[in-house]
Amino acid sequence: MELFEAIGSRTSKRDFEDKPVPREIIDKILKSSLRAPSWANSQPWEIAVSTGKTSEFIKTNLYELAKNCTPINPDYPFPDSWPEKQGNNMFETGRRRFEYIGINRDDKEKRTEFSLRNYVFFHSRTAIFIYMDENLGLWSVFDCGFLAQNILLAAHDLGLGACPQAYLVAYPDVLRKAFKLPKNKKFLLGISIGYYKKASKVNEIKTFRNEDVINYFE
């Protein structure tokens, strides 16, 4: 796929087939994604790929915690509030998504049910987790973002779907247990990845972008 086409057509997918992605494909995506730039080539990222029984362990535990409304404890706190402009973008994105898939704004039960699917990787078998050492700071988070975008684009180029998910790192103790990691490894992002359902409405959604953020000065 041509690069501009790939950037322009990638979207987050939230409904996957129950079909494993061969390890060689994940490996190809990840090794290519490691070409991401980082501060002085520091390469702050570490990656855990979850499949098989590990995915089952993570899904069961995350789902249980979320379903029971256990308070989240992400390694990097989620924002409590957003400035008005960004808050409006988020509200509008959510509003359009639920309208498109036919979930009423006030249907709390259906919205919760949809939201809980985050924790089972939207039914994908595989998820990629990005984490890093606790001594790394804000600039390293930036670098991990480049890595994440490479993963999303590489997956898209190979015809796979992916969804970057903060929700997947909402209960990081489960992840440290699954991957046998010490406390000083901190989770930034999970990415569900797999063969997505082409006929699923939620996978058809193309979110809007504001272009008035671009400013030219001569």
Ligand SMILES: Cc1cc2nc3c(=O)[nH]c(=O)nc-3n(C[C@H](O)[C@H](O)[C@H](O)COP(=O)(O)O)c2cc1C
């Ligand atoms: C850091 C980050 C965290 C995200 N967390 C979630 C999440 O927990 N659940 C989810 O469904 N989507 C999540 N998303 C996906 C965004 O909602 C999505 O990228 C955005 O709405 C734009 O849509 P697009 O990816 O289809 O272009 C996240 C994206 C980013 C970059």
